[in-house]
Amino acid sequence: MKLTQLISKDSVVCNANVSSKKRALELLAELLAKASAKADAFDIFQHLTEREKLGSTSLGHGVAIPHTRTSSSDEAIGAFIKIENGIDFDSPDNKPTDLLFALMVPEHFTDEHLEILSSLASCFSDEALCHNLRSTGTSKELYDRLTGWHITSQAS
Numbered sequence: 001m002k003l004t005q006l007i008s009k010d011s012v013v014c015n016a017n018v019s020s021k022k023r024a025l026e027l028l029a030e031l032l033a034k035a036s037a038k039a040d041a042f043d044i045f046q047h048l049t050e051r052e053k054l055g056s057t058s059l060g061h062g063v064a065i066p067h068t069r070t071s072s073s074d075e076a077i078g079a080f081i082k083i084e085n086g087i088d089f090d091s092p093d094n095k096p097t098d099l100l101f102a103l104m105v106p107e108h109f110t111d112e113h114l115e116i117l118s119s120l121a122s123c124f125s126d127e128a129l130c131h132n133l134r135s136t137g138t139s140k141e142l143y144d145r146l147t148g149w150h151i152t153s154q155a156s
Helices: 021-035 041-054 110-124 127-134 139-155
Strands: 010-014 058-060 067-069 078-085 098-107
Touching: 010 139, 021 041, 021 078, 021 098, 041 067, 041 098, 058 078, 058 110, 067 110, 078 139, 098 127, 110 127, 127 139
Parallel strands: 010 078, 067 098
Antiparallel strands: 078 098
């Protein structure tokens, strides 16, 4: 799946004004709700928070992929924020998290959910991509670099 199928330009925020894990999840839930025809931001936030209680979705190296399955969506939807100074996200390496990609999928997307998460983890394990994302100054540039990486990686 290409990232352009998961995320829209309106679901990407560069230099988000976020100072806590809770606020990051709230913002991501708001972005996911805007991209969905029938999902509610508070409901999505509750689902993301419940998932985090099972264990942090941080990958380390400043990256986290909060995710949830819900009956409020008929398709996989993503949202992405870059936080200028990073936040505590219960990372396994205890480093601040500044790149967060949230994923919401329908409840029946069991295998697809795992496949998308695997692709996202692979994407964000690319140090060059993360460096490029961290050096952006606008949401448009952030979206272009994020979605452009996947297209480039598919060609190789």
